[in-house]
Amino acid sequence: MTQRPSQGEAPLAIELRGISKAFGPVQANKDISIQVKRGTIHGIIGENGAGKSTLMSILYGFYKADAGEIYIGGRPTPIPDSQAAIDAGIGMVFQHFKLVQPFTVLENVILGAEDGKLLKPSLAKARKLLTDLAREYELDVDPDAVVEDLNVGLQQRVEILKALYREADILILDEPTGVLTPAEADHLFRILKGLRDQGKTIILITHKLREIMEITDTVSVMRRGEMTATVKTAETSPEQLAELMVGRKVLLRVDKTPAQPKETVLEVRGLRVIDDQGVERLRGIDLDIRAGEVLGIAGVSGNGQSELLEVLGGYRKAEGTIRMNGQEIALTGSASDARMRRMQGIAHVPEDRQREGLIMEFRAWENVGFGYHREERFGSGLFMDNTALRTDCEGKMARFDVRPPDPNLAAKSFSGGNQQKIVLAREIERDPDLLLIGQPTRGVDIGAIEFIHKQVVALRDKGKAILLVSVELDEIMALSDRIAVMFDGRIMGERLPSETDANELGLLMAGMTGKPVAAE
């Protein structure tokens, strides 16, 4: 935890007064006022959809506020577009990087901030400046490297360099650690502290309490579009912040009894995946999952977890063998594989429900049959039975508390949590032997998170096997009976939750082998 000397008299870098923003009927920001002191790291925390990103987008000129004023360095500063934000000394590092992949680092840095109409002098000047910045802030990156060849940690540095090249005094980072290993996150925090000590102001948007406690000086909490509190980090606790975020006491732990694992349901041996670009994404995976247990796969995103789920779900080609209930299953990745998986008792809640799990334009009742639409219960012969689908949907909505319980609404009209409940209901009620579930609570509000976690545990207690993939270490720790850590297409090790901690898992996630595999 960092503590800064008292800064009561420090001038304000940014002040927002009464900012409001509505999207149609949705009030994303409601009368928000906030003061950020110069030379501090100010955290903004809130759950998904609390309005954090909207607020920052207003500050960066992406959206125009309906009401309210922005003061930069004490002066009222309207920010109609990004250029105005840049001119006001604001730099932004987005959650999804805004880099041109086939360009070099240098080209990315000067884009939009070139000196003159020809590139040559701009590039020469940027090269010199970049070298200086790298030395000053531990921001080393090869200026001539092509961005798409860089790992995410380095790409993030390019984003920070872009902001510094534009002489930003205020740096906003939106969920910066989501794609980083713990080690990379530590490095980032060192950079941020260095920047603060040079007098820069940093705003860190995150939903991770640990990060707030670790690095910020002040923290503001947002809930449902409103700013509920701003407190000194040193004077608060994670529990208090969590309560402020949600508005009531929440259980951060999941209640569950010890697992009663039975026979092996899924057996994976020597699984390899080579993608279209010829990159090896899985480099020999061995896994066993038994009935009545949750196997959690931890890891920073992009280390092969998605590919593993896709292979198990039947829509990615792979080499190796997989046995489901003792039967070897096909790994051709053709559409028939994906259909067969469902018949073989494998259900799949995919990582990205809006891209894969649901057809967003389809109504809820059409979605409850998706993937199972050829089954007898949803029709006969060539035809679909839309009445059966509607009835099924009504039942699922009641049992899974989907709101509003209207089968005729399009999937896109539901909130993230309710969309996830529709997918979950579809997959769980098919009564699978194995449930694959990826990022079960991404973009889901805390209320629904509890519900979803309970469903997963209940399914396990019914004696089903569950493979859980999540980038949230807390979620893995809370739900899993065994934890496997993936790094660079390999399983780095397996641990029992009771015999490990976040530090050890963090090391494994960064590709550093720890102790030998824990005995069961």
Place this chain on the structure above:
Amino acid sequence: MDYAGLIQILDSALRLSTPLLFACLAGLFSERAGVFDIGLEGKILASAFLSAAMAAYTGNVWLGMFAGILASLMLATIHGMASITFRGNQLISGVAINFLASGLTVVIGEAWFGLGGRTPQLEGAARFGELTLPFADAIRGIPFIGPIYADLLSGHSILVYVALLCVPLTWWILSRTRFGLRLRAVGENPAAVDTAGVSVVGLRFAAVMICGLLCGLAGAYLATALSAGFVKEMSAGRGFIALAALIFAKWRPWHALGATFLFGLLEALGNRFQSLELLGITIPTQFMQALPYILTVVILAGFVGRAIPPRAGGEPYVKER
């Protein structure tokens, strides 16, 4: 075929590839900026009509050319409005523009000239004349090199040379200037350009307008240099062939020169050999005429190498959080 015959075919190929080259570079600017343009065809047609009409009316080919460019720019503006401002479907917009050009050229042509959609035959100063390069006559006598210079390179209308000059110019703009950097960036990731404080709309409009300008030149060349007047549907799929050439060229200017020359050569061969005897089988004229279209399909099928298009191509830019 003797050497003179070969030179003659290459000469004809150069003429025929010129409108394709203009159109291909036009598509290059638009697509590198992330805007698909199926409507090259319509812009060429509109420009061909208006340039011929204006040239016929004033007797001045230059005025004709500017009128043609203006027609093409107007259609480009519609495409820009549809695909950039209103974030509509770029393919549908292009298709609509093609039909619009097909319809308007005939409706207006018939109202103005009453010749069933044709413009009057262009003569004299209403057409682009042939330029003789310096020393062409002096060098012609030199064996081998002489005919290449005097008969192949010399003796074209000025627009042929303009088209050829556009190739290095395009390369230079894209790779060496600020505008080019931003243009390429907006075709790959418009969000990067937007967050850098540069207007995505402005850049894309600029690209679409350059595309309109170049299509205008293609159309003007077609009606006032290659032919002597406008005839109904005279673009004959050149806009689409240019798009195929663009894919074949992997969106690069120098490659575009080669790809369009290949199509020009094919057309020249088709014109020269109305029916061809190959291994005792007579290949019908219609096959020779369809050859450029067939080759286009073959190229698109990727039998001659795959290419990665600009990543943000065809997608309207919507800001996201």
Place this chain on the structure above:
Amino acid sequence: MTDALPKWADILLIPLINLILALVVSGLVVALIGKDPFEALSILVTGAVGSAYGWGYTLFYATNFIFTGLGVAVAFHARLFNIGGEGQAALGGLGCALVLLYLPLPHWSLAIIAASLGAALFGAAWAAIPAYLQAKRGSHIVITTIMFNFIASALMVYLLSRVLIVPGAGGSPETARFVESVHLPNAYDVLPWMGFSRSTPLNVSFLLAIAACVFVWVLIWRTRLGYEIRAFGQSEPAALYGGISSVRIIMIAMLISGALIGLMAINSVMGEAERLVIDPVQGAGFVGIAVALMGRSHPVGVFLAALLFGALYQGGGELTFEMNGMTREIILVIQALVILFTGALDNMVRAPVERAFLSARKRPRAPLPTNPVEPGGHSDEKKVEP
């Protein structure tokens, strides 16, 4: 958010506004070339629906456009843009003609079945190659289908001028006339009291077109295949997850699309010309795009849009005769503008209409409730509209 509009506004009001915009702009064009747009409109309307003669042609053209519109619409549902209707319909004509020329068919009822199979098969076959290239090699189907239009036109010229031409019959590039026994009953034969002339082109294929509408409706909204086509069209990654084969859907959707478009030949080749001529399609393949867009890819919408375009084509033909210096290509202009306004500039029309509806609805509604979050509550950005 499409939910901002009531359904009737989405399927009726917006297309109507689009059509009016297209007509207004075309009227400006007419005025620009020094003619009276109101006179043109009145000739157009009278010519199209002012007489049994006009209705005969209007419905005849509409029949063509229903087939091509349905074909384009089925492809649209799979998010495929089939602009190869010209070629597919031409090949459909070839298939139809070959059946009628070379199979001994005693009666028109038998002949229409055989010819339909021939037309559908050839139309589908011409769509198959672009479909295969799209499915397997990712070749842009828009450009390949256009190229296949050009190739089809060359092929037709070759076949009709070299192969199928009747020797010694004046040398015009067309096949022999079909035998009298396969003559389709036309509106004069079936409905003599309606005042259709003996030579009216409207024939029983119109009923086949209506049957095709029903078929497409059942296919898209009631079958498992239709469900898969729509799912694939909405989201390719989801289709992959759901075990829907992209190759299969692209192929099937395009084959059905090509077959429907090919069926147009039953109306134009078998029903009207009664022989195969050099361009049996006359732009109907392209009209199908406007019809499908305007009809929102729904069979009922396609039917209505086809009627409208049928009237425009018939009325446009009359314009050529009745107004000096006016050509039927003005219809092409209207068609282009309809495609432009409905397909590409949709947001231009939609956004203000949505805003109007939203503000009309806002007044009676209470402000958003601010009760605390509960399980199942939704504090996401994507709120449900009550």
